[in-house]
Amino acid sequence: xxxxxxxxxxxxxxxxxxxxxxxxxxxxxxxxxxxxxxxxxxxxxxxxxxxxxxxxxxxxxxxxxxxxxxxxxxxxxxxxxxxxxxxxxxxxxxxxxxxxxxxxxxxxxxxxxxxxxxxxxxxxxxxxxxxxxxxxxxxxxxxxxxxxxxxxxxxxxxxxxxxxxxxxxxxxxxxxxxxxxxxxxxxxxxxxxxxxxxxxxxxxxxxxxxxxxxxxxxxxxxxxxxxxxxxxxxxxxxxxxxxxxxxxxxxxxxxxxxxxxxxxxx
Amino acid sequence: xxxxxxxxxxxxxxxxxxxxxxxxxxxxxxxxxxxxxxxxxxxxxxxxxxxxxxxxxxxxxxxxxxxxxxxxxxxxxxxxxxxxxxxxxxxxxxxxxxxxxxxxxxxxxxxxxxxxxxxxxxxxxxxxxxxxxxxxxxxxxxxxxxxxxxxxxxxxxxxxxxxxxxxxxxxxxxxxxxxxxxxxxxxxxxxxxxxxxxxxxxxxxxxxxxxxxxxxxxxxxxxxxxxxxxxxxxxxxxxxxxxxxxxxxxxxxxxxxxxxxxxxxxxxxxxxxxxxxxxxxxxxxxxxxxxxxxxxxxxxxxxxxxxxxxxxxxxxxx
Numbered sequence: 001x002x003x004x005x006x007x008x009x010x011x012x013x014x015x016x017x018x019x020x021x022x023x024x025x026x027x028x029x030x031x032x033x034x035x036x037x038x039x040x041x042x043x044x045x046x047x048x049x050x051x052x053x054x055x056x057x058x059x060x061x062x063x064x065x066x067x068x069x070x071x072x073x074x075x076x077x078x079x080x081x082x083x084x085x086x087x088x089x090x091x092x093x094x095x096x097x098x099x100x101x102x103x104x105x106x107x108x109x110x111x112x113x114x115x116x117x118x119x120x121x122x123x124x125x126x127x128x129x130x131x132x133x134x135x136x137x138x139x140x141x142x143x144x145x146x147x148x149x150x151x152x153x154x155x156x157x158x159x160x161x162x163x164x165x166x167x168x169x170x171x172x173x174x175x176x177x178x179x180x181x182x183x184x185x186x187x188x189x190x191x192x193x194x195x196x197x198x199x200x201x202x203x204x205x206x207x208x209x210x211x212x213x214x215x216x217x218x219x220x221x222x223x224x225x226x227x228x229x230x231x232x233x234x235x236x237x238x239x240x241x242x243x244x245x246x247x248x249x250x251x252x253x254x255x256x257x258x259x260x261x262x263x264x265x266x
Numbered sequence: 267x268x269x270x271x272x273x274x275x276x277x278x279x280x281x282x283x284x285x286x287x288x289x290x291x292x293x294x295x296x297x298x299x300x301x302x303x304x305x306x307x308x309x310x311x312x313x314x315x316x317x318x319x320x321x322x323x324x325x326x327x328x329x330x331x332x333x334x335x336x337x338x339x340x341x342x343x344x345x346x347x348x349x350x351x352x353x354x355x356x357x358x359x360x361x362x363x364x365x366x367x368x369x370x371x372x373x374x375x376x377x378x379x380x381x382x383x384x385x386x387x388x389x390x391x392x393x394x395x396x397x398x399x400x401x402x403x404x405x406x407x408x409x410x411x412x413x414x415x416x417x418x419x420x421x422x423x424x425x426x427x428x429x430x431x432x433x434x435x436x437x438x439x440x441x442x443x444x445x446x447x448x449x450x451x452x453x454x455x456x457x458x459x460x461x462x463x464x465x466x467x468x469x470x471x472x473x474x475x476x477x478x479x480x481x482x483x484x485x486x487x488x489x490x491x492x493x494x495x496x497x498x499x500x501x502x503x504x505x506x507x508x509x510x511x512x513x514x515x516x517x518x519x520x521x522x523x524x525x526x527x528x529x530x531x532x533x534x535x536x537x538x539x540x541x542x543x544x545x546x547x548x549x550x551x552x553x554x555x556x557x558x559x560x561x562x563x564x565x566x567x568x569x570x571x572x573x574x575x576x577x578x579x580x581x582x583x584x
Contacts, residue, residue, distance in 0.1 A: 240568030
């Protein structure tokens with residue numbers, strides 16, 4: 001069995017950041033890059049399936065991104081992925097989730113896995129659509145927000161629970177191969193050991209271009225996207241009234257607020 | 267072609283409130299001569315006609331499908347058939363777990379313009395422009411859809427106010443061919459309570475988030491909550507780690523602080539999913555060491571500081 005896990009290197013923003021001159025993104029100098037939190041859980045889920053399986057299972061991670069994304073892929077290798085693939089070409093820049101899904105689907109066609117896992121969403125752009133868009137391009141069954149999964153290698157059905165709003169779960173059985181988007185909390189992701197981090201540093205990362213995947217410039221970037229960023233800006237948000245002073249003074253004011261509430265409520 | 271098509275959402279026989287919010291979003295986009303239609307998919311869609319019969323809605327389309335509950339293949343096929351037949355300008359769905367399961371697949375297959383988690387939408391020089399958040403809501407992002415005849419938008423909940431006035435839209439039946447789904451829904455399960463607390467009934471909640479750092483610190487805040495008379499709640503990472511039972515999680519996938527009047531959030535950054543469960547509370551006090559944390563944008567009062575120090579000092583007053 002082979003499980004392909006799609007991962008993304010996301011960007012958080014530095015405390016002080018600036019919008020790029022063209023007004024369409026944040027200046028990447030202010031990015032703090034890391035593996036997307038959701039993807040940590042989908043990788044762990046794949047590694048757990050491998051560890052509990054009698055038959056061999058290969059876990060392959062794939063990321064669409066520039067050189068810097070290698071860092072996140074190495075993290076995945078250190079946490080138990082067997083192989084890593086990175087796809088990049090400068091025309092992939094400005095791709096939305098659907099254009100990225102086109103690249104992921106092409107990798108899935110090439111790798112022919114039995115399952116494709118993706119995170120429910122990324123913490124930076126929060127599209128919550130890449131995995132399911134890839135499923136459409138592959139023509140595979142798909143399900144989103146999986147919070148519990150029973151998947152036995154070789155079986156043609158998997159059973160999972162969708163995590164719905166308001167603390168409700170929906171149990172579903174699905175035909176494999178399938179695309180599942182994995183929710184936080186489905187497992188407890190492991191920490192990479194120092195030894196595995198060292199080993200991961202020596203492992204190769206396969207780098208593919210668009211032409212390796214029989215894709216062209218029109219399939220990705222703005223041309224291949226379903227939306228286009230016009231403008232990014234820092235909103236004027238409502239701000240809390242700040243309680244100033246040292247900790248004792250701040251706590252005293254908070255205590256007043258609580259007493260006032262309790263006085264009014266009683 | 268033209269018109270606005272709203273896809274209503276139902277679960278276990280109830281219309282989900284976001285369906286009505288989508289109607290308002292749709293009505294706000296209507297241009298002269300355009301109609302707003304709402305489609306509802308169910309094995310017995312007629313029961314949703316009444317709650318959808320609201321002012322501003324021109325047409326209710328009942329779509330009888332072979333499953334009582336959401337199914338990605340069945341929904342993709344039926345909504346796809348509806349879009350292909352009607353060619354609306356705009357299709358509105360909820361940014362919800364059900365939509366996550368099929369909207370992107372459908373948009374990809376039909377080549378629609380597509381954006382998710384949209385909280386504002388308008389027409390600028392005739393072109394549709396949608397606004398969503400980026401980088402953990404630190405920036406807002408305006409997107410457009412050049413060259414797309416039909417645009418599908420997944421609209422964030424709790425943003426648009428539902429229409430209130432009843433009306434009598436015309437009712438149309440849309441026949442869709444049966445589809446063999448590749449998935450089978452089995453049953454709904456209420457997330458195991460863990461303890462018998464009812465966050466939805468609590469009037470005063472003290473919530474802890476990722477900022478507490480380690481499980482050993484939970485006890486300090488449990489004791490503090492007891493001392494001040496608050497119900498102890500948490501954000502997602504705390505429940506996921508098993509430090510507090512899921513029944514205490516406030517947010518989209520947890521509980522809504524429905525009757526809460528005072529909400530103290532300590533070490534909670536304010537992810538959009540958490541805000542969905544508490545931002546309506548009249549008095550919110552946020553305590554966080556990060557002055558830029560999103561929680562401060564919904565709080566009435568803010569304390570930028572060390573949560574442990576504040577907790578310790580606060581305890582002395584009770």
